[in-house]
Amino acid sequence: MLTLNFDGKLLRDDVLLRAWSIAEKNRTVLPEANNYLFMSENFYALSVLMKYFSGQVDLIYIDPPFNTMQDFYISEGRANSVSAAKGRRAYADKMPPEKFLAFLRERLILIHELLSDRVSLYLHINCKTGHYVKIILDEIFGAQNFMNDIARIKSNPKNFFRRAWGNEHDMLLFFAKHSGLNIWNDVKAPMSESEIIRRFPKTDPDGRHYTTIPLHAPGETRGGVTGRAWRNIPVPEGRHWRTDPAEFDRLDAQGLIEWSSTGNPRIKKYADEHEGMKIQDVWTFKDPQNPIYPTEKNHDMLKLIIGQSSLPGSIVLDCFAGSGSSLLCAHELGRRWIGIDQSEEAVRIMRERLRGEYIFIRLTSK
Template sequence: MSYRDNDNVFEKIQRGLPSYEVEEIEQVGKKNQDWNNLMLRGECLAACAYLKARGIKVDLVYIDPPFASGANYAKQVYIRRNPDLAAKIEHAEQKMELAELQSFEETMYGDIWRKEDYLNWMYENLTAIQSVMSDRASIYVHLDHHIGHYVKILLDEIFGEENFINEIIWWYKDPSGQTIDSFKRKHDNILFYSKNSDYFFNMDAVRAPYSANTLKQEKAGATSFGRVVKTNPLGKIREDVWDIAIINSQSEERSGYATQKPEALLERIIKASSDEDMIVADFFGGSGVSAKVAHDLNRKFIHCDVGMNSLQISRDRLQQAGAAFQILEVRDGVHLFRNPQQTMDKLAKLIPGLAQGIEGTGDFWLGAIQDKKLGVIPVYAPNLIDSSEKVLDQTIVNQIINEQLQILEQKWEEFPAKAIVYYVDIDDEKELKKFIKNINPTTTEIELRDLKLLLHDLIDNDDFEYAISNNDLNGYCVTITQFQSDRLQQKINQYNAKRALKNNPITQIKISENSLELIEWLSLDCKNANGAWHSSNEIKIDKKGRIIIDGNQTKEFWNGKINSPEKPLRIKIRNIAGDETIKQLAE
């Protein structure tokens, strides 16, 4: 199938990339007059629109998008040690396994797609990425057996078959995945394309070492296939099968991000396809490995991801590496929770009376409302994971009226009296209502509602109490005396209730009265009372309870305090799930 001929997708691209308001969240390190590395919270399309508007071209793209694997990826949330008890429980560690805690809402992202939806989504993203690539740029698309062969067809269409360079096989050893009815799957596929024939590539930067036997043959003056064995001082030419170890659970690289890739993999790609001071971009940034390695190799970087956890993990990782960068949020009409998947999960709870799993509604409808007068009212909301659904247009409305309502009529033996359709953006509301009136052959009333009014209610901030003291010799000290997260406490209670049903009270999580165990990170801003955050001093508590002060790992346990030589104007606290709360400090 040619996705260039898919009217629904190509029509959205023809309109031009979406252009939205961009807000500066934080500046980490000192700004560079020539270039400011970027971290963007937002979707790939919106990020590309921002870069295009600013005339920024990228020289190398690596993306590790969802693989359409049919799975949800989650992380483990660790309870920190209470400062009052840290020294006494040094060898104890509490953790919540999210594989059995779906209600905890710590899914990093959902990777459950219909194939056609996924490919439409990828076509839009790849087209947007191509539009911000420089003439000598190349792109590496990291996938696996689930969808890689389909995406190659898209890449051939967008970049041209003549610009296909390599299919790289990343082979790795991994003890998991035992099977007796098939061969074990132990590799990923990385598709390497250039934008034009004159692309940047430096094999000398990534040559492989020769084997001991080859060096021995050279020394002995041996011949191979009629030629004298002669080596290159830089090493032998690298092949397209790469044996690079995955990150094990004990590795210092491990950040807690579910699909984190090893730095060695990105180092090879970045060395081969970019030079110092070139811009390396990753539009599905995940754990921030692309940006981190780019920084280490003196490249400029752009990290983009829609998940808040991705930005937090990457921000802390880059800050610890000494990188300077600007964090921006693309406001694309949606006030997201931690990520689109969790936003969708929470959204269902915000619609009054909405129930999910009602017979006949299937995957298309978010759920339905039981009304005493009107009966069952199906409710549609756009999938926030799929940017193509955010604009309600005639295509989507036609699908609702002439396909989905017809399916409901067959299952319920009558059309619903009413259907509610939520939207983020709408393509000419007046014309759309006229279109509905003219083409609707059903007896169903279609009510349009603005989803943004609900999304503003998604975020419930945590609360905390503090005391501040000033010592002329040591500066200022802020002591956190109480922390409260109703959302986390509710999830912990649900976890404990499940454990109680299994008659396993020993593994229940117990939180102290001041709840300081729920804090992961604190930062003081001594520069700005409002606006973009400036982290003057910060403390991160790792999962073992030890603290990282301003990016430097220590062996100390957190004592409930954070110090500053300057007068702090406000404080930001991040809980163990990633929610952040800011308070201005009293005079």
């Protein structure tokens, strides 16, 4: 197996032993609820949650600090990352690289324990650190369960001078616990106006865009209905009708067959009935211009992830919850959620923002 070595890397079993010992000592009794918000250091909270939620979480989105060597502040309701800024510190993001990798890996080991068999993990990270994190995730989840490295265009092009290309993307590493079992709702993207015009170039008198396709497809059928002549039109050689010709009568009666001047019939396909486009792995979802919390993430992006990789009633976990963007989106889409953050500022903002019923618990080792 390909692994990454760095100072401070513990054995997986030692990480789990520490977590189980925390879980055993902790006396918190979790009341039954759909949603939970924990103010807690997340290794501690995840250890306690192992007792309650092992094998139950269907989707994890995490946006940990990116190891940017900055402090993040909030002043007068606006978030910024200027280390000298006057304001309340939201969180610090200053760890030596090996320490950061060890920190993240230990939490990912615990997260892996909480996952259902159909889980997806989306880990948001920048390009400086993300490639190391990919190897760590390969180790914990198995390289065969790596699904995508999504490039997320996060900002407008940057023009400041640097002897390198401008950087406008970060990355989302997407893993399944078992590729092939992960929840996948096959959400599609609507076509853009230019794509509609390119793929559906014809227009009906009522303005609907359409294109036409032949009634037949490659491959011969012998003896079946899709090989017989329709209205005295024989199937072209080496081809078969797409469907039982009786269906063509029905389509024709509804005006869904277009006849050319030479009597060639073709089926009309309308743009507004198209199921949408397969979504690819380059996304443009810029973050809010005036975030209420530093590094607050784009809600449309989070809704896409939640809508694609969880079901109504699924538990969505974010243990670096910040302003609770992922929890809000999960709630709006009818999912259950568990949020964890240790920052007073994050929790204050989440408590102002989060809708619906949830249980709030402060978890500490004391």
